[in-house]
Amino acid sequence: MRALVYTAPHQVAIEDRPRPQAAAGESEILVNVAGICGSDISGFLGHSRRRVAPLVLGHEFVGRRASQGAGGQRVVVNPLVSCGRCTACLSGAQNLCSSWRLLGMDTTAGCYAESVVVPDAQVYDIADDFPDTRAVLAEPLANIVHLFRLAAPQPFFRMGIVGGGTMGALALLTALRLGVRQVLVQDVSEQRLAVVRSMGATLAVNAATDEGRAQARDFAGYGLDLVLDASGSESARQAAFDLCRPGGQVVLLGMAKERSEIDFVSSIRKEHRVVMSFAYTPVDFERSLGLLKAGEIDLTPWTVEMPLEEGQRAFDTMTRTPGDTLKMLLRVS
Ligand SMILES: [Zn+2]
Ligand SMILES: [Zn+2]
Structure with a gap:
């Protein structure tokens, strides 16, 4: 599959990567559109100790369930995965989980790729008429x-x-x-x-x-x-x-x-x-999604979209001349 890989500070490149396989309890999601987050930019610039090249970055995205093909159920994904068993998780502070991981960080590949695999509970179904530009904000707004x-x-x-x-x-x-x-x-x-x-x-x-x-x-x-x-x-x-x-x-x-x-x-x-304040819990993610579904929060006028293939230009733009662009999206499919 095609993936945009962070290869060195200030550099990303399209590479062919093996398509991930969903195990029991996991869902494979075909990525439609992915957002560039400040933390991805920090990784791109070489400032993040937990985003080391080579790595597929990205954790904000809208996609479809792969099991149902290209026309499958449309979804957004909570990309912050927690264990569900530690003291923090059991107390409802999954953002403080002792073994949390995030897509596009450490050894977990991100969503600047045609497909990602995540635990089933991270996936939220959304309607087909819920615009990408709002749905992709579920993760940043959850913060x-x-x-x-x-x-x-x-x-x-x-x-x-x-x-x-x-x-x-x-x-x-x-x-x-x-x-x-x-x-x-x-x-x-x-x-x-x-x-x-x-x-x-x-x-x-x-x-x-x-x-x-x-x-x-x-x-x-x-x-x-x-x-x-x-x-x-x-x-x-x-x-x-x-x-x-x-x-x-x-x-x-x-x-x-x-x-x-x-x-x-x-x-x-x-x-x-x-x-x-650090990240968000599943409850915050759901509330964020609720605000976006209701159209109460929207950055569409300040959102720009580029194809995944132009990832380098998208990252260069956001690091050098973002202007009034508040959210850069990469179109994957
Ligand atoms: Zn983010
Ligand atoms: Zn935990």
Whole structure:
């Protein structure tokens, strides 16, 4: 089968790979369309220790059950596989499973291929008229559902989002559904700021400019109730703490930097509560899918599709000149 393989930092190539065989309790899915995630980009750039070449990347996809042929039941897949037996799994925190694995990571091949095999319980049937551009967001949006479940913001909260990429934009749209009163988004790309303004951000500022940072400080005033770092750069993490009010909550989601410095004393004096959010559980995945089926969250206007064969161009675009593209899709079949 055709697969897009990460072969070296900044390089992907189409290769012929053996088609995986489904064992008992597993389903083979024929991939129609696959999304490029920030974590796939980090792997492509050679920044991820758990995505080492050669590896088929990718974990966001829409496909059909192979057992029923090309016209088989249409599905999305929860690509985070947990053991179901460890203490974390039994407590409902499958994202913290002691042996979790993700498609397109470590030794598990991803979905930039014609076919993938996953445990049956990971597969969710969807209707034929549910658009690919929304269905493919089930996995990224599940991360956002999860963080709001952990953060449980108070009613009429004021929020800050540092980083207006795909996750920042999904967090903005979700916060608006949750009843956020005002939301500030910071980014360094004017095109992304324009996008989040059109989505309903109260204020979107360029954090690369003195003027933008001053606007953010004025807006935050005493401080925001909940601030999300959806970037993970050193400056973004500190900015999230700086925007947070005394007693407020900072949610750390972005994983760009493994280590970074934080001004802890200022945060201790403000009694900042810190929530670190990682991935999602099956319940979060189902809730995410529900929001997408209902059409309540949608990134279609900022979604671009390229054929799997143009994977190199797709990755180059997303790393160098993403512009206002929030989700790049690879068409497999
Ligand atoms: Zn993802
Ligand atoms: Zn487990």
